[in-house]
Amino acid sequence: xxxxxxxxxxxxxxxxxxxxxxxxxxxxxxxxxxxxxxxxxxxxxxxxxxxxxxxxxxxxxxxxxxxxxxxxxxxxxxxxxxxxxxxxxxxxxxxxxxxxxxxxxxxxxxxxxxxxxxxxxxxxxxxxxxxxxxxxxxxxxxxxxxxxxxxxxxxxxxxxxxxxxxxxxxxxxxxxxxxxxxxxxxxxxxxxxxxxxxxxxxxxxxxxxxxxxxxxxxxxxxxxxxxxxxxxxxxxxxxxxxxxxxxxxxxxxxxxxxxxxxxxxxxxxxxxxxxxxxxxxxxxxxxxxxxxxxxxxxxxxxxxxxxxxxxxxxxxxxxxxxxxxxxxxxxxxxxxxxxxxxxxxxxxxxxxxxxxxxxxxxxxxxxxxxxxxxxxxxxxxxxxxxxxxxxxxxxxxxxxxxx
Amino acid sequence: xxxxxxxxxxxxxxxxxxxxxxxxxxxxxxxxxxxxxxxxxxxxxxxxxxxxxxxxxxxxxxxxxxxxxxxxxxxxxxxxxxxxxxxxxxxxxxxxxxxxxxxxxxxxxxxxxxxxxxxxxxxxxxxxxxxxxxxxxxxxxxxxxxxxxxxxxxxxxxxxxxxxxxxxxxxxxxxxxxxxxxxxxxxxxxxxxxxxxxxxxxxxxxxxxxxxxxxxxxxxxxxxxxxxxxxxxxxxxxxxxxxxxxxxxxxxxxxxxxxxxxxxx
Numbered sequence: 001x002x003x004x005x006x007x008x009x010x011x012x013x014x015x016x017x018x019x020x021x022x023x024x025x026x027x028x029x030x031x032x033x034x035x036x037x038x039x040x041x042x043x044x045x046x047x048x049x050x051x052x053x054x055x056x057x058x059x060x061x062x063x064x065x066x067x068x069x070x071x072x073x074x075x076x077x078x079x080x081x082x083x084x085x086x087x088x089x090x091x092x093x094x095x096x097x098x099x100x101x102x103x104x105x106x107x108x109x110x111x112x113x114x115x116x117x118x119x120x121x122x123x124x125x126x127x128x129x130x131x132x133x134x135x136x137x138x139x140x141x142x143x144x145x146x147x148x149x150x151x152x153x154x155x156x157x158x159x160x161x162x163x164x165x166x167x168x169x170x171x172x173x174x175x176x177x178x179x180x181x182x183x184x185x186x187x188x189x190x191x192x193x194x195x196x197x198x199x200x201x202x203x204x205x206x207x208x209x210x211x212x213x214x215x216x217x218x219x220x221x222x223x224x225x226x227x228x229x230x231x232x233x234x235x236x237x238x239x240x241x242x243x244x245x246x247x248x249x250x251x252x253x254x255x256x257x258x259x260x261x262x263x264x265x266x267x268x269x270x271x272x273x274x275x276x277x278x279x280x281x282x283x284x285x286x287x288x289x290x291x292x293x294x295x296x297x298x299x300x301x302x303x304x305x306x307x308x309x310x311x312x313x314x315x316x317x318x319x320x321x322x323x324x325x326x327x328x329x330x331x332x333x334x335x336x337x338x339x340x341x342x343x344x345x346x347x348x349x350x351x352x353x354x355x356x357x358x359x360x361x362x363x364x365x366x367x368x369x370x371x372x373x374x375x376x377x378x379x380x381x382x383x384x385x386x387x388x389x390x391x392x393x394x395x396x397x398x399x400x401x402x403x
Numbered sequence: 404x405x406x407x408x409x410x411x412x413x414x415x416x417x418x419x420x421x422x423x424x425x426x427x428x429x430x431x432x433x434x435x436x437x438x439x440x441x442x443x444x445x446x447x448x449x450x451x452x453x454x455x456x457x458x459x460x461x462x463x464x465x466x467x468x469x470x471x472x473x474x475x476x477x478x479x480x481x482x483x484x485x486x487x488x489x490x491x492x493x494x495x496x497x498x499x500x501x502x503x504x505x506x507x508x509x510x511x512x513x514x515x516x517x518x519x520x521x522x523x524x525x526x527x528x529x530x531x532x533x534x535x536x537x538x539x540x541x542x543x544x545x546x547x548x549x550x551x552x553x554x555x556x557x558x559x560x561x562x563x564x565x566x567x568x569x570x571x572x573x574x575x576x577x578x579x580x581x582x583x584x585x586x587x588x589x590x591x592x593x594x595x596x597x598x599x600x601x602x603x604x605x606x607x608x609x610x611x612x613x614x615x616x617x618x619x620x621x622x623x624x625x626x627x628x629x630x631x632x633x634x635x636x637x638x639x640x641x642x643x644x645x646x647x648x649x650x651x652x653x654x655x656x657x658x659x660x661x662x663x664x665x666x667x668x
Contacts, residue, residue: 206527207527207530209527210527210528210530210531211531212527212530212531212534260523261521264523264524264526265513265521265522265523265524266511266513266522266524269500269504269508269511269524270509272497272499272500272504273497273500273504273508273509275499276497276498276499276500277495277496277497277498277499279495280495280496280497280508281497281508281509283491283495284495284508284509284510285509285510286508286509344497344498344499345499
């Protein structure tokens with residue numbers, strides 16, 4: 001583009017961008033902002049009802065409570081981006097935890113090997129389900145529903161007659177019960193802030209040097225300041241109780257790593273493409289079956305990792321592991337936080353954000369000593385609200401001629 | 404004929420689907436810097452011919468020459484490898500991705516470094532190249548980062564055409580490029596087709612809309628019931644002649660003699 005053309009086009013483009021941003025906010029692409037506001041509201045309500053809610057101790061508990069489910073949700077996000085669903089993640093998380101427990105406790109495997117074996121089981125299950133789905137064209141809903149039943153059966157089989165195994169290995173229980181306080185915690189904080197700053201500013205410089213319209217300095221500084229503030233406040237709060245949980249660091253590392261995969265790699269781009277239009281992706285030369293199989297493999301892996309984390313926190317694996325509402329909450333979380341059920345729209349952050357919303361509601365109602373009956377109904381209501389918002393956003397896109 | 408040596412030549416190409424003879428001894432050529440309109444009624448074999456060239460169906464019989472050399476096209480990769488790009492009617496764009504992502508879909512640039520899978524997309528490079536390509540083609544899009552779903556039909560069609568040019572093709576096949584577009588948008592797309600001609604590409608436009616075909620084509624090839632039913636110089640013929648070739652009004656011999664150039668015959 002010539003310089004003169006750029007000069008005249010730039011303000012116009014910027015105005016179009018601003019309109020774009022506004023419309024995205026309304027129509028749901030910036031749903032995370034909406035969810036953050038919702039989360040602040042939820043926190044305010046519970047804090048008003050019970051001033052222990054925002055205490056350092058309770059917030060630390062909240063983080064520990066959501067880690068497992070958020071890890072599972074990361075895999076679910078990838079499946080949702082394809083426009084598919086994986087109903088087996090709960091059962092897989094229980095089975096993987098049981099495999100780890102049996103190998104470590106009954107067979108005396110080293111904790112590391114037991115964990116690796118459990119994750120491999122999760123990956124293998126995911127790949128198998130993904131292959132069945134893409135090879136035979138069976139709806140993913142049905143394949144993973146069959147998986148849900150089969151892997152629950154496998155869980156009972158693996159646990160054997162005892163039906164419950166207590167975890168004692170300090171390496172395994174340490175996953176959810178290790179805290180870093182004082183200097184170590186602040187070194188982590190500094191690291192997070194430095195990396196975030198480097199990524200933001202290097203990205204900005206690359207765009208400028210390629211001669212592209214770059215976002216203004218102000219926006220960049222605001223984003224950096226936001227991340228830095230959240231990090232510092234979080235570490236300060238956690239440090240005043242037991243410290244920064246290892247579990248939270250693991251979760252954040254997975255969220256950042258998987259967000260990178262989804263947003264910044266060719267594979268992630270292909271996941272979005274298949275979710276947006278599988279036919280267009282196929283014609284563009286993307287091996288869509290391979291993308292699908294790998295995505296289900298990721299879902300299996302993340303389910304196993306989440307299951308291990310939950311087992312570590314509860315110090316045991318039993319016949320109920322990975323059961324009850326775990327599956328539904330792991331799917332509900334990302335949807336509440338703005339990942340579309342219809343495919344092609346969403347982000348890995350919604351796994352963390354959604355788990356925070358669901359975890360906060362559950363934790364807050366526990367503090368208020370509300371019954372499970374009320375908890376389920378409220379969580380169900382929140383999910384329904386989120387799905388309706390998603391559907392409305394989709395209808396608006398269609399109404400404005402954009403399918 | 405303003406075209407130089409033919410780029411793509413088909414000779415006696417036939418294709419049968421069970422009892423249906425979709426193409427029967429069809430001849431077809433397109434030269435560099437030439438726009439050929441391919442017209443015919445529903446079921447005349449237009450789409451089959453394009454799919455044969457694009458490598459989606461193999462031909463049962465006949466010869467295909469590309470830049471004078473005989474070639475066999477047995478799959479879409481063969482066609483792409485030769486430099487034949489196809490833009491389908493249903494656009495095949497991903498509405499949830501932005502313009503840059505769609506243009507590079509399936510051939511994303513990744514930053515240099517170790518690790519095939521984990522390498523970062525070269526977003527800045529791709530966006531830069533997209534901007535250059537679109538401004539060379541005089542395609543105006545509000546923002547390269549708008550989702551394709553937010554664009555108008557004409558802009559989407561132009562993005563789809565621009566995408567086909569990334570592979571540096573020599574021949575571009577456009578399947579109904581102006582279907583379902585408004586007047587202004589149709590004009591944009593036809594302008595884009597003219598710019599493809601200026602780039603010395605061979606362009607094949609399939610269309611039901613004879614007005615659009617006359618507007619942009621140098622030569623018009625009519626298919627009827629899977630056979631060549633006439634070939635016309637767009638400057639020297641009238642819509643009436645072409646319509647009668649399409650419908651088969653008047654005897655077939657007359658059309659063949661009366662029409663255009665008699666090339667390849």
